[in-house]
């Protein structure tokens with residue numbers, strides 16, 4: 766997979782200030798403040814805000830109550846990288862987009878069984894894309910011709 770590399774100025778041009786702070790400067794949005802922490806039941810995929818790569822599927826999203834969107838697993842293990850993060854005197858695993866190195870959030874081991882993992886991700890690092898609704902209009906038109 767080819768890496769996407771942009772200068773800070775180029776990232777700033779395509780991201781909001783908050784998105785830039787979180788994805789490019791390893792920031793964290795306030796709990797319960799983002800767009801996706803709330804369980805919605807919406808079916809679709811969560812893409813990297815920076816490069817558009819599919820990172821998580823709605824099927825793996827769960828309500829952790831922590832105030833950030835939480836997932837049990839990535840859509841594909843190769844889409845994310847895990848780095849050791851020793852900042853703030855804590856030992857954590859940072860999760861980044863493998864394609865553009867965007868900071869996504871952290872990985873914890875208090876997720877639901879049987880996997881036991883919780884990918885705790887900033888909403889600002891994600892862009893949700895709902896599954897396309899099936900169009901029934903063609904069939905309906907056929908019935909109307911009766």
Ligand SMILES: [Zn+2]
Pocket residue numbers: 813814815816817818862863864865866867
């Ligand atoms: Zn990315």
